[in-house]
Amino acid sequence: MVKRTSLEDAPCPIARSLDMIGDWWSLMIIRDCFLGRRRFSEFQKSLGLAKNILAARLRTLVASGILEMTPASDGSAYQEYVLTPKGRGTFPILVALRQWGEEFSFEPGEVPTLLVDRKTHRPVRKLELRSASGRLLNQPDTEVVPSAEAQRP
Amino acid sequence: MVKRTSLEDAPCPIARSLDMIGDWWSLMIIRDCFLGRRRFSEFQKSLGLAKNILAARLRTLVASGILEMTPASDGSAYQEYVLTPKGRGTFPILVALRQWGEEFSFEPGEVPTLLVDRKTHRPVRKLELRSASGRLLNQPDTEVVPSAEAQRP
DNA sequence: CCGTATCCATTCCGATACTG
DNA sequence: CAGTATCGGAATGGATACGG
Numbered sequence: 001m002v003k004r005t006s007l008e009d010a011p012c013p014i015a016r017s018l019d020m021i022g023d024w025w026s027l028m029i030i031r032d033c034f035l036g037r038r039r040f041s042e043f044q045k046s047l048g049l050a051k052n053i054l055a056a057r058l059r060t061l062v063a064s065g066i067l068e069m070t071p072a073s074d075g076s077a078y079q080e081y082v083l084t085p086k087g088r089g090t091f092p093i094l095v096a097l098r099q100w101g102e103e104f105s106f107e108p109g110e111v112p113t114l115l116v117d118r119k120t121h122r123p124v125r126k127l128e129l130r131s132a133s134g135r136l137l138n139q140p141d142t143e144v145v146p147s148a149e150a151q152r153p
Numbered sequence: 154m155v156k157r158t159s160l161e162d163a164p165c166p167i168a169r170s171l172d173m174i175g176d177w178w179s180l181m182i183i184r185d186c187f188l189g190r191r192r193f194s195e196f197q198k199s200l201g202l203a204k205n206i207l208a209a210r211l212r213t214l215v216a217s218g219i220l221e222m223t224p225a226s227d228g229s230a231y232q233e234y235v236l237t238p239k240g241r242g243t244f245p246i247l248v249a250l251r252q253w254g255e256e257f258s259f260e261p262g263e264v265p266t267l268l269v270d271r272k273t274h275r276p277v278r279k280l281e282l283r284s285a286s287g288r289l290l291n292q293p294d295t296e297v298v299p300s301a302e303a304q305r306p
Numbered sequence: 307c308c309g310t311a312t313c314c315a316t317t318c319c320g321a322t323a324c325t326g
Numbered sequence: 327c328a329g330t331a332t333c334g335g336a337a338t339g340g341a342t343a344c345g346g
Contacts, residue, residue: 007181013254013265014184014247020258024175024338031167035297040308050340055309065257077346078308086257091292092280093253094167096245101166104218104239105173111300112166117284118296121304125285127245130278131270139244143271144188147264151274177318193328203320208329231328 011146020064021090025049025057027097030066030083030090038080039072066090092127099126164299173217174243178202178210180250183219183236183243191233192225219243245280252279 007015021027025047032046044054058081061067066087069079095115102112114123129137163169174180178200185199197207211234214220219240222232248268255265267276282290 011266013251013258015181016258017250017254018177018180022177022180027171027175028168034292053339088292089253089257092249092282093246095282096249097170098166100242100246101170104242105166105169113164113297114300114303115295116298116303117290118294120284121298121302122285123303124290124295125283127280127282129248129280131273132275132278137270137277139187139241141271142268142277144266145269145274147267149274150267150269150276206319
Protein backbone atom coordinates (compact mmCIF):
# COMPACT_ATOMS: atom_id res chain seq x y z
CA MET A 1 0.00 0.00 0.00
CA VAL A 2 2.40 2.64 1.15
CA LYS A 3 5.98 2.42 -0.09
CA ARG A 4 7.20 2.27 3.43
CA THR A 5 9.48 -0.09 5.24
CA SER A 6 7.31 -3.17 5.14
CA LEU A 7 6.58 -4.81 8.43
CA GLU A 8 5.01 -7.92 7.00
CA ASP A 9 7.97 -10.09 7.92
CA ALA A 10 8.42 -8.81 11.44
CA PRO A 11 8.10 -11.39 14.19
CA CYS A 12 5.90 -8.98 16.14
CA PRO A 13 2.22 -9.61 15.46
CA ILE A 14 1.40 -5.98 16.20
CA ALA A 15 3.67 -4.89 13.39
CA ARG A 16 2.08 -7.32 10.98
CA SER A 17 -1.41 -6.20 11.88
CA LEU A 18 -0.55 -2.57 11.45
CA ASP A 19 1.09 -3.36 8.15
CA MET A 20 -2.27 -4.64 6.94
CA ILE A 21 -4.84 -2.36 8.57
CA GLY A 22 -2.82 0.38 10.21
CA ASP A 23 -3.80 3.14 7.84
CA TRP A 24 -6.28 5.96 8.07
CA TRP A 25 -9.30 4.33 6.46
CA SER A 26 -9.20 0.56 6.66
CA LEU A 27 -10.49 0.27 10.20
CA MET A 28 -13.21 2.83 9.53
CA ILE A 29 -14.40 0.76 6.59
CA ILE A 30 -14.34 -2.36 8.73
CA ARG A 31 -16.29 -0.52 11.42
CA ASP A 32 -18.91 0.33 8.82
CA CYS A 33 -19.11 -3.32 7.82
CA PHE A 34 -19.88 -4.27 11.41
CA LEU A 35 -22.61 -1.63 11.35
CA GLY A 36 -24.17 -3.43 8.41
CA ARG A 37 -22.95 -1.33 5.54
CA ARG A 38 -21.90 -3.24 2.45
CA ARG A 39 -22.26 -1.06 -0.62
CA PHE A 40 -19.70 1.24 -2.17
CA SER A 41 -21.99 4.24 -1.90
CA GLU A 42 -22.84 3.48 1.70
CA PHE A 43 -19.19 3.60 2.66
CA GLN A 44 -18.65 6.68 0.61
CA LYS A 45 -21.53 8.61 2.13
CA SER A 46 -20.73 7.43 5.63
CA LEU A 47 -17.03 8.15 5.56
CA GLY A 48 -16.94 11.08 3.18
CA LEU A 49 -13.74 10.01 1.49
CA ALA A 50 -12.85 10.32 -2.17
CA LYS A 51 -14.11 7.54 -4.37
CA ASN A 52 -10.74 6.67 -5.78
CA ILE A 53 -9.31 6.28 -2.30
CA LEU A 54 -12.26 4.18 -1.23
CA ALA A 55 -11.91 1.96 -4.27
CA ALA A 56 -8.22 1.46 -3.55
CA ARG A 57 -8.85 0.60 0.08
CA LEU A 58 -11.60 -1.87 -0.77
CA ARG A 59 -9.27 -3.52 -3.25
CA THR A 60 -6.53 -4.04 -0.71
CA LEU A 61 -8.97 -5.20 1.95
CA VAL A 62 -10.30 -7.81 -0.45
CA ALA A 63 -6.76 -8.77 -1.45
CA SER A 64 -5.85 -9.17 2.23
CA GLY A 65 -8.73 -11.53 2.81
CA ILE A 66 -10.53 -9.18 5.17
CA LEU A 67 -13.45 -8.45 2.86
CA GLU A 68 -14.98 -10.47 0.09
CA MET A 69 -17.22 -9.47 -2.75
CA THR A 70 -20.55 -11.16 -3.16
CA PRO A 71 -23.40 -10.60 -5.60
CA ALA A 72 -25.74 -7.92 -4.37
CA SER A 73 -28.58 -9.26 -2.30
CA ASP A 74 -31.14 -7.05 -4.01
CA GLY A 75 -30.59 -8.46 -7.48
CA SER A 76 -28.81 -5.40 -8.80
CA ALA A 77 -25.93 -6.16 -11.08
CA TYR A 78 -23.32 -5.08 -8.56
CA GLN A 79 -21.31 -6.48 -5.73
CA GLU A 80 -21.39 -6.07 -2.02
CA TYR A 81 -18.47 -6.13 0.39
CA VAL A 82 -18.81 -8.33 3.42
CA LEU A 83 -16.44 -9.34 6.17
CA THR A 84 -14.68 -12.68 5.98
CA PRO A 85 -13.91 -14.62 9.17
CA LYS A 86 -10.53 -12.87 9.20
CA GLY A 87 -12.34 -9.56 8.92
CA ARG A 88 -14.76 -10.41 11.70
CA GLY A 89 -11.73 -11.30 13.80
CA THR A 90 -10.92 -7.60 14.06
CA PHE A 91 -13.84 -7.04 16.38
CA PRO A 92 -11.77 -6.86 19.57
CA ILE A 93 -9.53 -4.25 17.93
CA LEU A 94 -12.52 -2.04 17.24
CA VAL A 95 -13.89 -2.57 20.73
CA ALA A 96 -10.53 -1.61 22.23
CA LEU A 97 -10.32 1.51 20.06
CA ARG A 98 -13.87 2.38 21.04
CA GLN A 99 -13.29 1.99 24.76
CA TRP A 100 -10.10 4.02 24.66
CA GLY A 101 -11.87 6.76 22.72
CA GLU A 102 -14.77 6.79 25.15
CA GLU A 103 -12.43 7.19 28.07
CA PHE A 104 -10.00 9.76 26.76
CA SER A 105 -11.60 11.65 23.88
CA PHE A 106 -14.94 12.80 25.21
CA GLU A 107 -15.60 15.75 27.43
CA PRO A 108 -18.05 15.24 30.30
CA GLY A 109 -20.86 16.87 28.35
CA GLU A 110 -20.37 14.93 25.12
CA VAL A 111 -22.12 11.67 24.46
CA PRO A 112 -20.47 8.93 22.43
CA THR A 113 -22.32 6.17 20.69
CA LEU A 114 -22.30 3.10 22.91
CA LEU A 115 -21.69 -0.58 22.46
CA VAL A 116 -24.42 -2.42 24.32
CA ASP A 117 -25.60 -5.93 24.98
CA ARG A 118 -28.26 -6.56 22.35
CA LYS A 119 -30.49 -8.29 24.85
CA THR A 120 -30.44 -5.87 27.72
CA HIS A 121 -29.27 -2.68 26.00
CA ARG A 122 -26.84 -2.13 28.81
CA PRO A 123 -23.27 -1.02 27.98
CA VAL A 124 -20.70 -3.78 27.81
CA ARG A 125 -17.82 -4.05 30.27
CA LYS A 126 -14.30 -3.04 29.49
CA LEU A 127 -12.29 -5.70 27.69
CA GLU A 128 -10.60 -8.07 30.09
CA LEU A 129 -7.24 -9.74 29.71
CA ARG A 130 -6.83 -12.96 31.66
CA SER A 131 -4.05 -15.40 32.30
CA ALA A 132 -4.31 -19.02 31.24
CA SER A 133 -5.67 -19.76 34.66
CA GLY A 134 -8.26 -17.02 34.47
CA ARG A 135 -6.65 -14.35 36.62
CA LEU A 136 -7.25 -10.75 35.51
CA LEU A 137 -4.08 -9.21 34.13
CA ASN A 138 -2.97 -5.62 33.71
CA GLN A 139 -0.09 -4.56 31.54
CA PRO A 140 2.56 -4.72 34.28
CA ASP A 141 1.56 -8.32 34.92
CA THR A 142 2.59 -9.24 31.39
CA GLU A 143 5.72 -9.58 29.33
CA VAL A 144 6.56 -10.08 25.67
CA VAL A 145 8.92 -12.95 24.95
CA PRO A 146 10.24 -14.80 21.92
CA SER A 147 8.06 -17.78 21.30
CA ALA A 148 10.76 -20.20 22.42
CA GLU A 149 10.79 -18.80 25.95
CA ALA A 150 7.12 -19.22 26.64
CA GLN A 151 5.91 -22.08 28.77
CA ARG A 152 3.66 -24.35 26.80
CA PRO A 153 0.23 -24.65 28.35
CA MET B 154 -1.56 15.49 11.45
CA VAL B 155 -2.90 14.71 8.04
CA LYS B 156 -5.00 17.38 6.36
CA ARG B 157 -7.85 15.00 6.02
CA THR B 158 -11.48 15.18 6.92
CA SER B 159 -11.06 15.42 10.66
CA LEU B 160 -12.89 12.88 12.72
CA GLU B 161 -12.24 14.52 16.04
CA ASP B 162 -15.81 15.70 16.39
CA ALA B 163 -17.46 12.45 15.36
CA PRO B 164 -19.75 10.90 17.95
CA CYS B 165 -18.13 7.52 17.27
CA PRO B 166 -15.29 6.84 19.70
CA ILE B 167 -13.58 4.62 17.15
CA ALA B 168 -13.34 7.53 14.76
CA ARG B 169 -11.87 9.77 17.42
CA SER B 170 -9.30 7.19 18.41
CA LEU B 171 -8.22 6.64 14.84
CA ASP B 172 -8.03 10.37 14.33
CA MET B 173 -5.41 10.47 17.06
CA ILE B 174 -3.41 7.26 16.65
CA GLY B 175 -4.68 5.73 13.42
CA ASP B 176 -1.54 6.33 11.43
CA TRP B 177 1.33 4.13 10.43
CA TRP B 178 3.79 4.89 13.22
CA SER B 179 2.06 6.08 16.36
CA LEU B 180 1.02 2.67 17.59
CA MET B 181 4.43 1.22 16.82
CA ILE B 182 6.03 3.95 18.93
CA ILE B 183 3.57 3.24 21.73
CA ARG B 184 4.35 -0.46 21.44
CA ASP B 185 8.02 0.36 21.88
CA CYS B 186 7.20 2.39 24.98
CA PHE B 187 5.48 -0.62 26.50
CA LEU B 188 8.62 -2.60 25.74
CA GLY B 189 10.58 -0.13 27.83
CA ARG B 190 12.08 2.04 25.14
CA ARG B 191 12.14 5.74 25.92
CA ARG B 192 14.94 7.43 24.00
CA PHE B 193 14.83 8.99 20.56
CA SER B 194 17.59 6.78 19.25
CA GLU B 195 16.01 3.65 20.69
CA PHE B 196 12.85 4.30 18.73
CA GLN B 197 14.80 5.17 15.66
CA LYS B 198 16.91 2.05 15.70
CA SER B 199 13.99 -0.18 16.58
CA LEU B 200 11.57 1.16 14.00
CA GLY B 201 13.96 2.16 11.26
CA LEU B 202 12.08 5.28 10.31
CA ALA B 203 13.49 8.63 9.29
CA LYS B 204 14.47 10.93 12.11
CA ASN B 205 12.36 13.81 10.93
CA ILE B 206 9.30 11.57 10.81
CA LEU B 207 10.02 10.22 14.25
CA ALA B 208 10.45 13.71 15.62
CA ALA B 209 7.13 14.77 14.14
CA ARG B 210 5.32 11.74 15.54
CA LEU B 211 6.79 12.22 18.98
CA ARG B 212 5.68 15.84 18.91
CA THR B 213 2.08 14.98 18.11
CA LEU B 214 2.00 12.15 20.64
CA VAL B 215 3.18 14.53 23.31
CA ALA B 216 0.68 17.15 22.16
CA SER B 217 -2.10 14.56 22.34
CA GLY B 218 -1.24 13.72 25.91
CA ILE B 219 -0.17 10.18 25.11
CA LEU B 220 3.52 10.67 25.84
CA GLU B 221 5.28 13.10 28.10
CA MET B 222 8.86 14.23 28.20
CA THR B 223 10.87 13.82 31.34
CA PRO B 224 14.50 14.51 32.16
CA ALA B 225 16.69 11.57 31.25
CA SER B 226 17.10 9.12 34.09
CA ASP B 227 20.81 8.72 33.46
CA GLY B 228 21.68 12.35 34.03
CA SER B 229 22.36 13.12 30.39
CA ALA B 230 21.11 16.46 29.23
CA TYR B 231 18.31 15.04 27.15
CA GLN B 232 14.73 14.01 27.54
CA GLU B 233 12.97 10.71 27.61
CA TYR B 234 9.52 9.90 26.34
CA VAL B 235 7.24 7.97 28.64
CA LEU B 236 3.61 6.98 28.48
CA THR B 237 1.02 9.01 30.36
CA PRO B 238 -2.04 7.31 31.86
CA LYS B 239 -3.82 8.04 28.58
CA GLY B 240 -0.99 6.38 26.73
CA ARG B 241 -0.99 3.36 28.98
CA GLY B 242 -4.71 3.12 28.32
CA THR B 243 -3.94 1.95 24.80
CA PHE B 244 -2.76 -1.40 26.10
CA PRO B 245 -5.92 -3.30 25.13
CA ILE B 246 -5.65 -1.91 21.60
CA LEU B 247 -2.15 -3.33 21.27
CA VAL B 248 -3.21 -6.64 22.74
CA ALA B 249 -6.10 -6.87 20.30
CA LEU B 250 -3.84 -6.04 17.36
CA ARG B 251 -1.35 -8.62 18.59
CA GLN B 252 -3.90 -11.39 18.95
CA TRP B 253 -5.41 -10.71 15.55
CA GLY B 254 -1.96 -10.74 13.99
CA GLU B 255 -1.08 -13.99 15.72
CA GLU B 256 -4.19 -15.65 14.42
CA PHE B 257 -4.25 -14.44 10.85
CA SER B 258 -0.77 -13.32 9.84
CA PHE B 259 1.47 -16.21 10.75
CA GLU B 260 1.97 -19.38 8.81
CA PRO B 261 2.09 -22.62 10.78
CA GLY B 262 5.88 -22.68 10.69
CA GLU B 263 6.42 -19.09 11.79
CA VAL B 264 6.75 -18.12 15.42
CA PRO B 265 5.49 -14.78 16.68
CA THR B 266 6.66 -13.10 19.84
CA LEU B 267 4.21 -13.90 22.60
CA LEU B 268 2.49 -11.98 25.36
CA VAL B 269 2.78 -14.03 28.52
CA ASP B 270 1.87 -13.85 32.17
CA ARG B 271 4.98 -12.51 33.86
CA LYS B 272 4.61 -14.92 36.75
CA THR B 273 4.04 -18.18 34.93
CA HIS B 274 5.40 -17.34 31.46
CA ARG B 275 2.33 -18.92 29.97
CA PRO B 276 0.58 -17.15 27.08
CA VAL B 277 -2.39 -15.00 28.02
CA ARG B 278 -5.94 -15.80 26.95
CA LYS B 279 -7.72 -14.04 24.17
CA LEU B 280 -9.34 -10.78 25.19
CA GLU B 281 -12.83 -11.30 26.49
CA LEU B 282 -15.82 -9.03 26.09
CA ARG B 283 -18.47 -9.37 28.77
CA SER B 284 -21.88 -7.91 29.44
CA ALA B 285 -22.60 -5.87 32.53
CA SER B 286 -23.72 -9.07 34.18
CA GLY B 287 -20.56 -10.93 33.21
CA ARG B 288 -21.83 -13.01 30.31
CA LEU B 289 -19.32 -13.57 27.49
CA LEU B 290 -20.30 -11.64 24.37
CA ASN B 291 -19.45 -12.08 20.72
CA GLN B 292 -20.00 -9.43 18.12
CA PRO B 293 -23.49 -10.61 17.10
CA ASP B 294 -24.57 -10.30 20.73
CA THR B 295 -23.83 -6.59 20.64
CA GLU B 296 -25.21 -3.45 19.08
CA VAL B 297 -24.10 0.16 18.73
CA VAL B 298 -26.65 2.73 19.83
CA PRO B 299 -26.80 6.45 20.42
CA SER B 300 -26.05 7.12 24.04
CA ALA B 301 -29.65 8.10 24.78
CA GLU B 302 -30.96 4.67 23.85
CA ALA B 303 -28.75 2.72 26.20
CA GLN B 304 -30.14 1.42 29.45
CA ARG B 305 -28.36 2.98 32.36
CA PRO B 306 -26.73 0.32 34.56
C1' DC C 307 -25.75 3.21 -9.15
C1' DC C 308 -20.85 1.65 -9.24
C1' DG C 309 -17.01 2.51 -9.97
C1' DT C 310 -12.55 4.20 -13.05
C1' DA C 311 -9.62 7.99 -14.70
C1' DT C 312 -7.45 12.24 -14.31
C1' DC C 313 -5.75 16.54 -12.22
C1' DC C 314 -3.74 18.91 -8.44
C1' DA C 315 -2.34 20.27 -3.74
C1' DT C 316 -0.64 18.39 0.34
C1' DT C 317 1.74 15.32 3.04
C1' DC C 318 4.38 11.42 4.00
C1' DC C 319 8.66 9.11 4.02
C1' DG C 320 13.51 8.18 3.33
C1' DA C 321 18.12 9.95 2.83
C1' DT C 322 21.43 13.09 3.79
C1' DA C 323 23.62 16.99 5.79
C1' DC C 324 24.10 19.81 9.67
C1' DT C 325 24.03 21.82 14.61
C1' DG C 326 24.58 21.90 19.79
C1' DC D 327 23.18 11.71 21.25
C1' DA D 328 19.16 14.36 19.96
C1' DG D 329 17.32 16.43 17.12
C1' DT D 330 16.53 20.27 12.88
C1' DA D 331 16.76 21.48 7.84
C1' DT D 332 16.18 20.36 3.31
C1' DC D 333 15.38 17.66 -0.81
C1' DG D 334 12.92 14.54 -3.99
C1' DG D 335 9.99 10.78 -5.02
C1' DA D 336 5.87 8.51 -3.79
C1' DA D 337 1.38 8.22 -2.01
C1' DT D 338 -2.63 10.44 -0.01
C1' DG D 339 -6.81 12.91 -0.45
C1' DG D 340 -10.31 15.96 -2.63
C1' DA D 341 -12.73 17.18 -6.74
C1' DT D 342 -14.50 16.39 -10.96
C1' DA D 343 -15.38 14.17 -15.17
C1' DC D 344 -16.37 10.05 -17.52
C1' DG D 345 -18.22 5.14 -18.74
C1' DG D 346 -20.92 0.57 -17.89
